[in-house]
Each structure stands twice: as C-alpha cells, then as structure tokens.
Amino acid sequence: MASSKDRQRKLARAKYERQQARRAERERRRRRISAGVGATLAVLLIAVGGAWIGGVFDSEEPVDTAASDVCLWTPQNPQTNPDLKEVGTPPTKDLPEEGTETMTVTTDKGAPIVVSLDVTSSPCATASFTYLAGRAFFDNTECHELTTEGALRCGDPSGTGQGGPTYSYYDENLPAQPSPAPSASAAPAAEVVYPKGTVALIGNPKGSNGSQFLIFHKDYTPTGDPEYSIIGQVTGGLDTLAAIAKIPTVENSAGAKVKPKDKITVKTLTVGAAAASAAPAPSAES
Incomplete structure (x- = not known):
C-alpha cells in the first residue's frame, strides 16, 4: 500500500x-x-x-454657390468734381465675359457709327457702357474735341473733359508698345497701335476710366507708352467719321485747338438689342 x-x-x-x-x-x-x-x-x-485611393474619405469642399464679382467700380465724389453725373453703378456679378456686343452712336452729322465692342477683352468697359446707355447717359451730349492725335472725343455730358459717372474702373485692354525696329537700315513699317476706327477709353487721370471715349479717324501710334484702353472697333459709319474729321477746330477754354467749330451732338448711344435694332444695314465700307 x-x-x-x-x-x-x-x-x-x-x-x-x-x-x-x-x-x-x-x-x-x-x-x-x-x-x-x-x-x-x-x-x-x-x-x-x-477606398482611400478611390477618394472615399476625401472631404468635399464646400461649394460656393454665390456668383463672384466680375467687375468692381471705384466711387467718385461729385462734391469734389461737380462735372460728374450721379447714375448709380452697374452690377458687379453675372456680367457677360465673352464675345462681342454692338454699340450704335447716332450723331447729327450723318449715318450712325456702329461699333463692335470686344466683351472678351473689355468686359467691364462693355458692362459700363451698356449700363450707362440704358440710362440715356450719352443722349444729347456733345463730342467736345477733335484731338491732335486724330480722334473724336465723346462721352462727357459736361463737355469739359472732366465729366463722367460717379464711378471709375481700370484699364483692361491696354495695347503694348511696339518693339523697336532691329536696325535703321532695314526698318519695317511701324506697327500701328490705334488703327483707324479703333474705339478706346480716355480716363482722367490716366487709367481711371468712366464714360469718355475716343473714335480714331486715322491711324495713331504714340511715341511713348499707350495710354488708351481699347474697347472696340468701328464696323459701320466710317464715312460719317471721315466727314466729322474734316470739321475745323478752334481753341477750347484751355487754349488747345481741338474744339470743333461746328457742334457735334450724340443724339443717342445704344448698346445690345436696342443698338442692333437701330443699326443700319451693313454698307460697302464695313
């Protein structure tokens, strides 16, 4: 055991x-x-x-459904410049940014002058002209100068060269200065910066645009940097422009011999559908 x-x-x-x-x-x-x-x-x-490679975990950016500003307008004070005319300001959003628009300038000197506005290159200038035209801003105003550069100057209701709306905007389509010829012995023909029929803005001061514009009745190339932003080109009414260019000039209040001896009146200026309906049928000149 x-x-x-x-x-x-x-x-x-x-x-x-x-x-x-x-x-x-x-x-x-x-x-x-x-x-x-x-x-x-x-x-x-x-x-x-x-899943990560496929983007399942990617955070979705918040979608901003609000339209962004296309143009901004700088207020101008009519108290410091009594030649300005209060008309409000154009919209800043939902403005056309491509294509062309038709502007028709009817004067007391012949057939209307028809202009193709370059919306793609000058969307804000086009928006401004469309806005002002819709408020009859240009109607019954005077083209107060035939400039020494070879252009008809219009768009100032005061006729002083100081007038315009109570806002301004910057240059959009300022041409470049032509490159100098490679040699004096074989210099090609100079490139024209503002060909005949060019419609450009003239600001006061330079680069601060409002309603004033130039219609060149002959080719013009500045000796220095170009200072007029281009908005469009004349497509009809060149005969009218040529006739206006022959009007003699006298001295204005500043002593410059640029004031037309015969008053030149813009009876109406329209842009868009109104301009298209008012425009004459295309002529051989256009």
Whole structure:
C-alpha cells in the first residue's frame, strides 16, 4: 500500500500536469485569436487603402454657390468734381465675359457709327457702357474735341473733359508698345497701335476710366507708352467719321485747338438689342 507521501506527490504531479495543459490550451487559443485578428486587420487595411485611393474619405469642399464679382467700380465724389453725373453703378456679378456686343452712336452729322465692342477683352468697359446707355447717359451730349492725335472725343455730358459717372474702373485692354525696329537700315513699317476706327477709353487721370471715349479717324501710334484702353472697333459709319474729321477746330477754354467749330451732338448711344435694332444695314465700307 502506497504511503501518504507517495499519494501527495502523485496528486501534486497530476495538478501540475493539469495546470500545464490548461496553460498550453490558453496559449493555443491566444495564438488562434491573434492570427484571426491579424488576418482581419490585413483585409481591413487592404479595403481601407483601396477606398482611400478611390477618394472615399476625401472631404468635399464646400461649394460656393454665390456668383463672384466680375467687375468692381471705384466711387467718385461729385462734391469734389461737380462735372460728374450721379447714375448709380452697374452690377458687379453675372456680367457677360465673352464675345462681342454692338454699340450704335447716332450723331447729327450723318449715318450712325456702329461699333463692335470686344466683351472678351473689355468686359467691364462693355458692362459700363451698356449700363450707362440704358440710362440715356450719352443722349444729347456733345463730342467736345477733335484731338491732335486724330480722334473724336465723346462721352462727357459736361463737355469739359472732366465729366463722367460717379464711378471709375481700370484699364483692361491696354495695347503694348511696339518693339523697336532691329536696325535703321532695314526698318519695317511701324506697327500701328490705334488703327483707324479703333474705339478706346480716355480716363482722367490716366487709367481711371468712366464714360469718355475716343473714335480714331486715322491711324495713331504714340511715341511713348499707350495710354488708351481699347474697347472696340468701328464696323459701320466710317464715312460719317471721315466727314466729322474734316470739321475745323478752334481753341477750347484751355487754349488747345481741338474744339470743333461746328457742334457735334450724340443724339443717342445704344448698346445690345436696342443698338442692333437701330443699326443700319451693313454698307460697302464695313
């Protein structure tokens, strides 16, 4: 018969073996769980990576549905310049930015002068002229100069050269100064900056435009930097412009011999649909 000490040793040995077996089972279970978690994480990482590449997690930028400003108008104070005429300001948003528009200038000197306005190059100038024309700003005003540069100057209701609306805007389509000829011996014909029929803005001061404009009745190339932003080109009424150019000039209040001896009146100036309906049929000159 086994002694009590032998039985105790056997019981202790059995207990130890049971503990080891439980530890081994727990370790196997832990390894299976770890392997399963690792595989799951790998699948998730692959899925998340694909989704990230596909842009699923890209944050959508907030969409600004408000229209942006196309043009900005600088206020001018009529208290400091009484020759300015208060007519409000044109809109700043939802303005045409491409194509052309028709402007028709009807004077008391013959057939209307039709101008193609370059909306693409001068969207703000076109917007301003459209706005002012819609308010009859130019109607029954005087073209107060035949400039020494070869242009008819119009668009100032005061007839002083200082007038315009109570806002201004900057140059948009200022031509570049022509490059100098490579040599005097083989100089090509000079590039004309303002060809006959060009319609340009004249600001006071330079670069600050309002309503005044020039219609060139002959080619003009400045000796320095060009200072008149181009808005369009005459497409009809060149005969009228040529006849106006022949009117003699006398000295104005500043002593410059640019004032037409015969008064030149803009009866109406229209832009857009109104201009198209008022314009005459194209002539051979255009």
